[in-house]
Each structure stands twice: as C-alpha cells, then as structure tokens.
Amino acid sequence: MEFLSDIASLINSTLRISTPLVFAAMAGIFAERSGVIDFSLEGKMLMAAFVAAVGSYYLSNPWLGLLLAIIVCVCLSMLHGFASVTHKGDQVVSCVAINILIIGLTTALAAAWFGQAGLTPTLNEDQRFLEIHLPFADALRDIPVIGILYSDILSGHYVFVYLAYLSVPLVFWIVFKTSFGLRLRAVGENPSAVDTAGINVFTMRYKALAINGVLIAFAGAHLSTAVNANFFREMSAGRGYLALAAMIFGKWHPKTALIACLLFGFTDALQIRLQGVELPAIGEIPVQLIQALPYILTVVLLAGFVGKAIAPNAIGQPYIKER
Amino acid sequence: MVSPILELTDINKSFGHVQANKNINLKINKGTIHGIIGENGAGKSTLMSIVFGLYQANSGSIKINGKEINLRSPRDSIINGIGMVHQHFMLVENFTVLENIILGFEGETVFGEKLQKAKEDLEKLCQTYNFNIDLDATISDLSVGFRQRVEILKSLYRGAEILILDEPTGVLTPQEVDELFKILRSLKDEGKTIVLITHKLIEIMDLTSEVSVMRQGEMVGHTKTEDTSKEQLAEMMVGRSVLLRVDKKDIKKGKTIFKVNNLSVKDDLDVTRVKDVNLEICSGEILGIAGVTGNGQTELLEALSGIRKVESGSIELFGEKISDQNNFLNPRMLKEKGLAHVPEDRQRMGLISDFKAHENLIFGYHDQEPYSKSAILNNKEITEYSNKVMQEYDVRPNSPNLITSNFSGGNQQKIILSRELNENPKVLLVGQPTRGVDIGAIEFIHQRLIDMRDKGAAILLASVELDEILSLSDRIIVMFDGKIVGEKENKNVTDRELGLLMAGVA
Numbered sequence: 001m002e003f004l005s006d007i008a009s010l011i012n013s014t015l016r017i018s019t020p021l022v023f024a025a026m027a028g029i030f031a032e033r034s035g036v037i038d039f040s041l042e043g044k045m046l047m048a049a050f051v052a053a054v055g056s057y058y059l060s061n062p063w064l065g066l067l068l069a070i071i072v073c074v075c076l077s078m079l080h081g082f083a084s085v086t087h088k089g090d091q092v093v094s095c096v097a098i099n100i101l102i103i104g105l106t107t108a109l110a111a112a113w114f115g116q117a118g119l120t121p122t123l124n125e126d127q128r129f130l131e132i133h134l135p136f137a138d139a140l141r142d143i144p145v146i147g148i149l150y151s152d153i154l155s156g157h158y159v160f161v162y163l164a165y166l167s168v169p170l171v172f173w174i175v176f177k178t179s180f181g182l183r184l185r186a187v188g189e190n191p192s193a194v195d196t197a198g199i200n201v202f203t204m205r206y207k208a209l210a211i212n213g214v215l216i217a218f219a220g221a222h223l224s225t226a227v228n229a230n231f232f233r234e235m236s237a238g239r240g241y242l243a244l245a246a247m248i249f250g251k252w253h254p255k256t257a258l259i260a261c262l263l264f265g266f267t268d269a270l271q272i273r274l275q276g277v278e279l280p281a282i283g284e285i286p287v288q289l290i291q292a293l294p295y296i297l298t299v300v301l302l303a304g305f306v307g308k309a310i311a312p313n314a315i316g317q318p319y320i321k322e323r
Numbered sequence: 324m325v326s327p328i329l330e331l332t333d334i335n336k337s338f339g340h341v342q343a344n345k346n347i348n349l350k351i352n353k354g355t356i357h358g359i360i361g362e363n364g365a366g367k368s369t370l371m372s373i374v375f376g377l378y379q380a381n382s383g384s385i386k387i388n389g390k391e392i393n394l395r396s397p398r399d400s401i402i403n404g405i406g407m408v409h410q411h412f413m414l415v416e417n418f419t420v421l422e423n424i425i426l427g428f429e430g431e432t433v434f435g436e437k438l439q440k441a442k443e444d445l446e447k448l449c450q451t452y453n454f455n456i457d458l459d460a461t462i463s464d465l466s467v468g469f470r471q472r473v474e475i476l477k478s479l480y481r482g483a484e485i486l487i488l489d490e491p492t493g494v495l496t497p498q499e500v501d502e503l504f505k506i507l508r509s510l511k512d513e514g515k516t517i518v519l520i521t522h523k524l525i526e527i528m529d530l531t532s533e534v535s536v537m538r539q540g541e542m543v544g545h546t547k548t549e550d551t552s553k554e555q556l557a558e559m560m561v562g563r564s565v566l567l568r569v570d571k572k573d574i575k576k577g578k579t580i581f582k583v584n585n586l587s588v589k590d591d592l593d594v595t596r597v598k599d600v601n602l603e604i605c606s607g608e609i610l611g612i613a614g615v616t617g618n619g620q621t622e623l624l625e626a627l628s629g630i631r632k633v634e635s636g637s638i639e640l641f642g643e644k645i646s647d648q649n650n651f652l653n654p655r656m657l658k659e660k661g662l663a664h665v666p667e668d669r670q671r672m673g674l675i676s677d678f679k680a681h682e683n684l685i686f687g688y689h690d691q692e693p694y695s696k697s698a699i700l701n702n703k704e705i706t707e708y709s710n711k712v713m714q715e716y717d718v719r720p721n722s723p724n725l726i727t728s729n730f731s732g733g734n735q736q737k738i739i740l741s742r743e744l745n746e747n748p749k750v751l752l753v754g755q756p757t758r759g760v761d762i763g764a765i766e767f768i769h770q771r772l773i774d775m776r777d778k779g780a781a782i783l784l785a786s787v788e789l790d791e792i793l794s795l796s797d798r799i800i801v802m803f804d805g806k807i808v809g810e811k812e813n814k815n816v817t818d819r820e821l822g823l824l825m826a827g828v829a
Binding site: 177178179180182183185186189190192193194195196197198199200313321 | 375376377378396397398399400401407409411413414415416417418422423425426427428429431432433434
C-alpha cells in the first residue's frame with residue numbers, strides 16, 4: 001500500500017512539474033510551426049512569473065496577475081516578431097537578447113520596487129492560486145484503485161495543471177483541424193506558397209507569436225503564483241529550454257511533445273524522490289548527479305535516441321518577398 | 324477587334340538600382356495562348372509576378388476586361404481570375420494535394436462541410452481535364468509533372484480565367500511536356516487565356532498564337548506567331564543574329580582515357596543514387612548524359628570529380644585506377660592528372676560569388692606561379708591574366724574587380740569555363756553548362772566545348788536540356804533512377820526516344 005501511494009505521489013508531482021513545460025512546449029509549437037525559432041520561451045516564462053507575482057501582489061487577485069503576464073508576454077513576442085519577422089533579423093540573436101534582458105530586468109525591477117534584488121514579497125492566500133480539490137475527493141479516497149486515481153492523482157492540483165493538459169488537445173485541434181492551423185503549418189514549411197495563396201506571411205507569423213505569448217504566460221504564472229508564493233531570481237531555471245527540447249523531441253507535434261514534457265517532468269519528480277535515498281549496492285547517489293538527471297536525459301535524447309527531428313522547412317528564415 | 328482580357332500600360336519596376344521592367348505595354352486577348360519570350364533576366368518573371376500581385380509595380384496600370392484594377396496582393400489577382408504556376412512550385416511538400424489547393428481558400432474556420440465540397444468540386448475538375456490526381460496524396464510523393472498539374476488544378480479551383488505559366492517545361496521530360504501542352508490546349512478550348520513565359524523558341528512556335536519578346540527589361544516586339552520564325556525571335560531576344568545550331572566536325576575518336584566500372588554512389592541522406600554505372604569515354608569524344616533532374620547525374624559527377632565518396636566500383640584515368648571505395652584522389656590531385664570539372668551548381672560549387680571576378684578566375688591555381696610567389700599573391704599578374712582571359716571569353720563587363728555575383732549567369736559560367744579550360748584538361752566533366760544562361764552565351768559555351776573535343780579532350784556532359792545533349796554529344800547515355808537505362812550513338816536519335824528512356828518506361 002505504501003508502494004502504491006508512493007507511485008501515486010510520484011505521478012502527482014510529475015503532472016505538476018510538467019505543467020510549465022507543457023505550456024511552454026505548446027507555445028513553442030505555435031512559434032516554430034510558423035517558421036519563427038523561439039529560444040525566448042525561457043525569458044518570457046521568467047517575465048511572466050515576475051509580472052504575475054507583482055500584479056497579483058498589488059491587485060490582490062491572481063487572475064489579474066495572470067492577465068498582466070499575458071499582456072506582457074504577448075508584447076515580448078511582438079518584440080521578437082518585430083526584430084525577426086518585420087526586420088528579418090537573426091531569430092536566435094533576438095531570442096538571446098530577450099532572455100538576457102529579462103534576467104536583468106526582473107532582478108532590477110524587484111530591487112527597485114521591493115528593495116530586494118530579484119525577490120518579490122510573499123503572496124497571501126487571496127493573492128495566489130490554491131490547490132483545487134475535486135468534489136468527493138475525500139469520500140472516494142478509500143476505494144481501491146479509483147480512490148488513488150481520483151483523489152491522489154487527479155485531485156488537488158492548481159488550476160494551471162488542468163489547463164495545461166486541456167491545452168494539448170486544443171492545440172492539436174487548432175493546428176490540425178482548422179484553416180488557421182493549415183495556414184500556420186504552411187507558413188512554416190513554405191512561406192512562398194502561403195504568399196501566393198493570397199495570405200500575408202507576416203500577419204500569420206505575428207498571430208502565431210501572439211498565441212505563443214498567451215500560452216507562455218500561463219507557465220510563468222504557474223511558477224510564481226501557484227507552486228510558489230513569490231517570484232525569485234531566475235526561477236524559470238532552464239524550463240524554457242527544457243520545453244524547447246521537449247518540443248523538438250516531440251517533433252513539433254502537440255501529442256508527442258506532451259509525452260516528452262511528461263518524461264522530463266517524471267525524471268525531475270524522480271530526482272526529488274531519490275535525493276537521500278540509499279540504493280542497494282550503490283549507496284547514496286550524490287545529490288548533484290541526481291539533480292542533473294533531467295538535463296542529462298535531454299542531451300542524450302536529443303543527441304541520438306529521437307532520430308532525425310524534421311523541423312518545419314522554413315524555420316529560422318525570414319521571409320524575403322522580393323529578391 | 325476583340326478587346327483584350329488583360330492590358331498592361333507603362334509598367335515600371337525596379338529592385339534597388341536594377342530596373343527590371345521599363346515602360347512595359349502588353350495586351351493579351353481572351354482565349355489565346357500568348358507567349359512571352361526573353362532571355363534569363365529579361366524581366367519576364369518580374370512582369371508576371373506584378374500581374375499576379377506578388378510584386379507591386381512602381382508605376383503603370385493593369386486592366387482586366389477593360390476595367391482598371393489595383394493589385395496589392397496575390398489575393399486581389401486570384402479574385403480577379405488570374406492564376407499563376409510558378410517556375411518553382413508553390414506547394415507545401417508535406418501537405419496533401421487537397422490541403423495545398425484549399426490553402427487560403429478554405430471557406431470555413433473549422434474543417435467540415437466545405438472541405439467535403441471542395442473535394443467533390445476538385446474531383447469533378449480532375450475528371451473534366453483528365454488530370455488523374457489523387458487528392459489525398461502527399462506532394463513529396465508526386466513526380467514533378469504531377470506537381471505541376473496540382474498547381475494548374477489549384478489555379479483552376481480558385482477560378483482562374485487567365486493562367487500564367489512561368490517556364491513550365493524546364494523540369495519535364497518530353498512526354499510530360501506533350502501532356503502539359505495537351506492540357507493547355509484543352510484549357511484554351513474551354514475559353515481560358517494562357518500566358519506562357521519561356522526562353523525556349525520551340526515552345527513558342529508549337530503552342531502560341533501570339534508572342535511578345537522581352538529584352539533587358541523592355542518589351543521589344545509583339546507579333547502573331549504565324550508571322551515569325553525561330554531565327555527572327557532569337558534575334559529579337561538577343562539583339563543580334565545568333566546561330567541556333569552547333570557546327571560540329573565529324574568525330575576523330577582516340578583511345579579510351581576515362582573509364583568507370585560498376586560505380587555506386589550514395590547521397591548525403593545515405594540513399595544510393597548511382598547504381599552500378601559503367602561508362603567509357605575516348606579522347607575527342609563528347610559523351611552526353613540525358614536524364615530528368617535528380618536521377619543520379621549530380622552524384623555521378625560529384626563522385627567522378629572527387630567530391631563525393633565512391634561506395635563501390637572504381638574510376639580509371641589513362642588506365643590507372645584513381646578512385647574506389649577505399650581511396651580516392653581529391654579534386655586537386657585530379658586536376659593535376661588532367662581532369663577538370665565544371666560543376667552543375669555554379670553558385671554553390673563553381674564560384675565564390677562574393678569574391679571578385681579575378682579571384683574566381685584563378686581560384687585553384689592561385690598558389691601557382693605566376694599568380695603567386697612564396698605564398699604571396701601577385702596582383703599585377705593576376706589582373707593582367709584576368710583582363711586577357713575575360714576578353715578571350717567575352718565576359719561582360721570586362722572588369723576583373725567586379726564582385727562575381729554581379730555578373731549574369733552566362734558570364735559567371737564563362738568565368739568558370741575559362742578557369743577549367745585554362746590548363747587544357749584531358750578529361751572534362753561538365754554539368755548543366757548552360758542552365759540559366761542566355762542564348763548568346765550558350766552559343767559561345769557550346770563552341771568552346773566543341774573546340775575542346777576537337778583538341779582531343781574526353782568530355783562528359785550532363786544536361787537536362789535534351790537539345791543540348793543532342794546537338795553536342797557524339798554518344799548519349801540516359802540515366803534513370805541511378806542506372807544507365809540506354810546508350811545510343813548520336814545518329815538519328817530523336818528526343819522522343821530519349822524521352823521514353825528518361826521516363827523509365829522504355
């Protein structure tokens with residue numbers, strides 16, 4: 001029984017830890033399917049975390065904090081678009097600039113507003129999202145299997161966790177079942193074909209980036225107003241890059257990207273579990289090694305196991321209409 | 324007098340300093356096939372891209388059915404009944420035929436009813452024109468000929484009354500060209516208007532009823548096709564009289580000097596592209612390789628010139644084995660043994676386009692005397708040599724300090740040719756020597772190749788232009804799917820015979 005509840009809590013934390021990755025990967029899918037590289041998921045997530053925490057602190061409403069985060073992230077996406085779509089700048093450089101800007105900006109603004117470099121005040125219960133306990137969770141707890149599944153795994157998450165997993169079928173539906181999705185995929189594969197079909201390539205890419213901004217804001221808000229109750233310096237901790245890796249690992253496809261995110265989330269959950277645990281014959285594994293596990297996995301997966309990831313054909317290339 | 328369906332008045336368009344179209348006037352009558360002919364860079368494609376709304380003219384007006392319209396994007400043109408089949412197909416390769424056709428004209432936000440309707444409409448269109456296209460096929464699985472049909476179908480589905488085709492035959496086998504022309508004629512009979520952009524005189528004579536000639540961005544003449552001849556059109560295109568046929572002496576065949584045994588070669592994706600190829604070339608002979616693009620010619624030439632690894636088999640030069648799967652000579656060593664190579668992709672492999680002409684003219688010999696001494700370039704010698712050779716090869720403009728990319732395709736090719744022929748090679752490998760080259764330069768390049776042959780060089784010529792193969796080669800082999808599927812002495816061979824081989828059906 002203890003073993004089962006161990007498993008349940010492992011799955012439970014996998015779902016929670018994967019949440020920002022899922023949002024970020026879905027955001028990445030929109031940008032990259034439209035042909036725009038998005039390394040700035042990391043920076044935008046960090047910015048969203050900061051804005052959500054600050055907004056929620058001043059407005060005493062986490063939803064308003066989230067809304068502010070969405071607005072700011074869409075603006076950042078537009079900035080990326082302005083540099084790399086309109087002015088045909090190098091997309092990677094634009095992303096790196098955004099990432100560096102935001103590490104500095106969040107630290108400096110926190111220092112200016114709250115007197116602590118890179119730290120915002122702790123949010124009280126009204127200012128943050130709380131865990132949602134699904135109805136009858138307590139009543140059903142003792143029923144075998146269903147109890148664990150419902151009460152220990154499905155119930156008791158922050159709203160973002162549910163939203164993240166709901167966003168996956170939604171993204172799939174938009175990308176593959178709507179005319180917007182068709183145009184989105186086309187513009188990342190062959191923008192000339194889109195242009196000659198009478199659709200504005202630039203507008204399409206901006207639209208994709210706008211959606212990207214909305215989705216990544218959820219990831220940031222999840223970090224600072226749900227799982228944590230404040231913003232701290234560089235709290236995104238590489239999750240944006242990890243999500244990007246998951247997206248590539250998932251071949252720019254929402255379903256497989258989700259699996260990749262869950263895999264990364266699982267190794268992370270596992271590493272937390274394994275810390276301080278003595279393994280038979282090996283003994284205690286150094287914490288540093290365990291913590292590095294998700295990142296090692298990323299490198300190994302990307303380096304070989306995934307096979308050739310075929311990116312959208314026109315990714316990274318600014319669209320130049322006239323020669 | 325019929326009123327024209329499309330009328331262009333005083334169209335001007337420039338890209339930076341280059342004026343691509345100067346005061347163009349053009350009238351196209353309804354229900355005709357109208358040819359627009361001109362050399363590469365004459366401004367034909369630019370003009371038609373303006374009509375299609377892809378580019379916007381700097382000045383001038385466009386009328387359709389007598390009504391002046393403002394074309395700000397391809398959407399405006401499509402709505403006004405203009406369709407265009409571009410030289411490079413505007414298709415998303417990993418989409419299905421259906422997806423490509425409805426792109427931009429889905430008619431609904433979420434796929435459902437309209438998609439079904441589109442499918443039915445398209446199936447009807449396919450039947451009407453005998454297109455035989457599977458709407459659910461993925462583009463990347465289709466042959467070039469079929470992709471072109473998809474493009475035509477796409478335009479028709481979007482309601483095109485005027486269909487513009489930009490160099491539609493460049494990538495087709497003769498049989499596919501026949502099919503295409505059949506389709507175009509039946510479209511004309513339906514009352515559609517067709518504009519055919521080409522640089523091939525024979526297509527104009529075959530298909531069109533009226534023809535307009537462009538030269539250096541200007542419209543230099545309009546005429547009824549029946550009132551003109553190939554020679555006359557060529558003269559209008561180039562601005563001087565040109566020889567359309569190559570004068571060639573009878574072959575004086577020497578010993579076999581270049582031999583390829585059971586050669587197999589893989590491409591970058593590890594796909595075998597050359598399969599068990601055997602061939603021999605004698606001195607004083609031109610061996611032509613015919614074939615549709617992508618049937619292994621590229622990889623064959625690359626392997627022979629030492630750029631690509633040999634998977635199995637061997638290559639012999641003067642009876643000495645120079646390459647097999649274990650060791651091969653690099654291009655530099657091959658050059659010393661008397662083998663020269665004019666690569667088919669001159670932008671990528673033949674030249675460094677950002678370098679000055681004189682640098683490209685000596686590249687590969689730059690470390691030899693007299694161009695350099697003790698590792699220091701001798702600019703005086705280089706410039707002197709460049710001036711001399713550019714005059715000899717009629718490279719225009721004759722300015723060795725100009726950046727290479729500023730020369731036209733034909734002149735770039737002359738730069739490569741002069742460099743490769745410089746040391747009088749014994750074996751010359753030539754790929755697509757006249758791709759994107761204007762008629763005037765073609766004449767010159769062909770003459771040079773014939774001269775080399777008469778001097779006793781063994782020449783391997785790969786070209787997708789059948790005319791070129793037929794007029795230059797002494798012997799012709801046809802490649803299909805990496806294999807040699809036919810070999811013929813170039814006597815009374817017709818392009819039809821070769822075409823069947825090229826398509827892999829004979």
